[in-house]
Amino acid sequence: MASASVDLPSSSNATSERRTVTACSQCKVHKRRCDGALPACRRCLKLFKTCTYEERRHRGPGKAKLYVQQLEQRLRSVEKYIEKQPPSQIVLAESEQIPDEHRHNETSEPTGGAENHGDHTTSSSQIEAGILDKDDSSASPQAPTQTAPDPTPGFPLGAFASELETARKNMLSSMDKTPFRRRIFASLPGKTLTTDLVHPIVCQIQPYGQVFSAEYVLHVFIDQDSAGQSNHSDNASRWAFVNASFARGMLERIDSRSFATMSTLAWTHFKNAFDVFPELIIQTQDFSACETLLAMALFTLCSADDQTSSQLTGAAARVVLGLGMHQEAYYSSLNDAVAEQHRRIFWLTFILNIDLMHRCALPSPIRHNDISAELPGSIESVAPRDGLGSTLLRHRAELSIIQSRMYELLHQRQNLAHQLSLLRLEAIHLVWIDLQSVRESIKALTQRSNDGKQGDTLSVAEISLIWTYESCAMKLHMAAARTLRAGKIDSHFVRGDESLVQAYLFSRQAPVLCYESAHDLMRYTDELSTHPFPSIWATLCFLLSAILALFRRILDDPTSQTVGQDSADIASFVHFLYKLKKQGSRVETLIDGCIKIHNFAVRAVSVQSSGATMLDSEREAALREEIASIESIRNKLSQVDDFLHLAQGLLSNIPGIRNQAAEVLSDILGEMTSNDAYGCFVPEIMKSATHNFSYGV
Structure with a gap:
């Protein structure tokens, strides 16, 4: 029960006139006012009851004043700090001004009486609402956000703390704690269409050797159909694998004349798969994630977006290294059939990374010295399921090991x-x-x-x-x-x-x-x-590198006996491109560039033969200018260490080799635009951004 205070008559003694902090037991039971007199209150004396006083529970005597005393102590500390500052440095907001009637002397002590307590409580509340408003604002999260005071020489730390608190509240109020969300860009068609489209061409969509058998791909497609064509939540790896394989199968099936319109649909299904990419490399680092990453890489390798291909193959390499698939000990606990399939996945990962290293000068995360796994097809008890496909994979693995050694040696x-x-x-x-x-x-x-x-x-x-x-x-x-x-x-x-x-x-x-x-x-x-x-595109870099090498030999010695054959090979490649164009392929930029190279080679031979004839001064000056131009390009080509990298720089979006190609061949092909991330030979249809494979605002 709350404490009661009674004013006794003036005739009572000093002991009975003091304020009481509790009531006797009898008055508490009957809920009567007790005067707190000692040794017994008046009501107990009148009724002849035993008067006893008990100590209050939960609160000790005098504890009611503790909070007020704490506020007064804080107020005196603030007033001491303010008095030490020059008047010009004391800047308070209008709402923070302290009225004079509530300011107290720092040496004054609180006095008795309810009125005095009320004064002290009022002044301390104003200080808390003004200078020390941060303590109260943290207690009520829904209070309106106040503008932080301007930094002043008097309160440098206080101003910073206020700004920090305001920023913290704003960040908390705008924070989105929900996880990442998947998105479906295109729905898969029925099982009949997906299986009939992909199943017959499983071998064709694996240009490095067969890793996924037709039966395995069909099994994954049927599982996805049973779960639901739009079900991406049960198994993220399966959903991405089906979409990536379906998109790759569409590219293989599309006729060249309808490639411009239908390829966007294939890219849309690939976006379904790529939407799961962060989840695969962060949460699902297992064997199925590696399979899915490889299926996605096989799609992007049919485009000019080697940047994305390198990220996918690099992520797959990190997964197999994390699982330990590069070591033979990994396969000891697996039966022969499963071990062979896992070996194929590892070696395809290694082959794809080495292929990008070979063409784009991107070092592979997997080094040949770290590999102890057997080559695919090494287990005699496992019969090859696909004949030539398994043989090709083994040949590519052997060649990739040599390529890795060669890269380390040459660099x-x-x-x-x-x-x-x-x-x-x-x-x-x-x-x-x-x-x-x-x-x-x-x-x-x-x-x-x-x-x-x-x-x-x-x-x-x-x-x-x-x-x-x-x-x-x-x-x-x-x-x-x-x-x-x-x-x-x-x-x-x-x-x-x-x-x-x-x-x-x-x-x-x-x-x-x-x-x-x-x-x-x-x-x-x-x-x-x-x-x-799309399959042809991935091999054009080899042909273009041969053209550039023969072009260099023509410039080195325009009078050589091999000039005729070299020039004929360049012209033959141009005719090959014209044949692709006639079939409907978009290779106009590639044709224009190769024609410029061929014409420059023919001009170099012509200029060399003209140097032996007598010319007038004007034509001689023009001839010297052409000779200087030819010599400049010849010097640039002589500095090239790898013509395959130069060719791939014209056909991809890897910045290093693209810039090298622009620097070496700009005098022939013209200046390449700096805002285009791709080489100047890349048609628009082969750029991923053309199909909205990009990030919008």
Whole structure:
């Protein structure tokens, strides 16, 4: 019960006149006013009751004043601080001004009486609402946000704290605590259409060797149909795999004449898959996530968006490394059939990363020295389910290991000392010897093509394997010739060492062998033209690199006997592009660029022959200007270490190689626009942004 206070008559003694803080037990029970007299109150004396006083529960005597005393103490501290400041530095808002009638002397003590307590309570409340308003505002979250006071020399920390508190409240009020949401950009059609579209061409949509069998893909599509064509919540990996495979199958099925209109639909289904990409790399890092990432990468590799392809293949590499699939110990707990499928997934991940490294100069996250896993097809108890598809995958894996070694060797810093240059030549020659073993493996493919049997044309996967080998040979030959020239190595440096002699002889023949590989790359264009344009696009960089290498040889020696054949090969490639255009492919920009290169080569030969004739002064000045232009481009091309990177810079959106291509070929092709992320040979239809694969506002 609340405490009661009674004013006794003046005739009572001093003890009975004091204010009481409690009532006796009898008065509490009957809920009567107690005068608190000692030794007994008047009511107990009148009724002859035993008068006893008990201590109040929950609150001790005098505790009611504690909060008021604390407020008064805080008020005195604030007044002391204000009195120490110069008057010019005391700036208070209008709502924070302290009335004079509520200001107290810092040495005054609170006095008794209810009125005095009310005064002290009022003044402390005003201080709390003014200078110390932050304490009260935090107690009521729904109070209106107040503007933070301007920083002043008097209160630098207080102003900052006020601004920080205001910012915190604003951030909390606008914070969205919900998780990421998935979005469906296009609904999948019925099971009949999806399976009939993709199932027959499972092998064709895997240009690096077959990893996913037709039965497996069909099983995944049926599972998705059973769960619901728009059900993306049960299994994110399955949903993304089905959409990516369906989109890739659409690209393979689309006729070149309707590619411009139908490819956007394929990209829309791919956006369904890519919407799950953050979830795959953050929450679903398992074997199924790696399968899905590879299916998505196989789609983007058919476009010019190598940036997205590198992110997908790099993410897949991180997943397999995290699972330990690069080590043979990972497969010890799996049965043979499952282990073989997991090996295929790992090796396809490695192959795709090495392919981007080979074409785009992007180092692979997986190094060949870290791999202890067996090659695919190594388990004798598991019969190959797809014949040639398994063989191609194994050949690509063997070639990718050599490509990885070659990249590390060719990108080491070259020392011009004779002895170190000799060691580099020897290392290049050893890689070349290993590369010949892959050549023996693909002889059967080239022989089958040369036989020319009906229905025995090479697939894109087989052509890509052959051309990848030839491009590796070009890289090694260029590196050997450059090392020999930079190190100024002569025959007397290698006497007495058979391995060095072989390396030296190889490097002497390297320039000729390089251009022979370029000529070999121009083969199989007729067979390639029979395939869908998205599959052709992924291989055009090899042909273009051969064109650029032959173009350089023409500029190096316009009077050479090989000029006629080199120029004819460039013209042959232009005719091949015209054939694709006639079929409906959008290759106009590529045709225009190659025509400029061919015309420049023809002009260089013409200028060289004109130099021997007598000309008037005006024509002689024009001739000197043309010779200077040809010499400038020749010097730029002589600095190129890898023509495949130069070609891919014209056909992709990797900034480094794109900028290199723009710098080297700008005098021929014209200045490339800086606001376009792609090389100047990329048609609009092959850019992902054309199909709204981008982020809007």
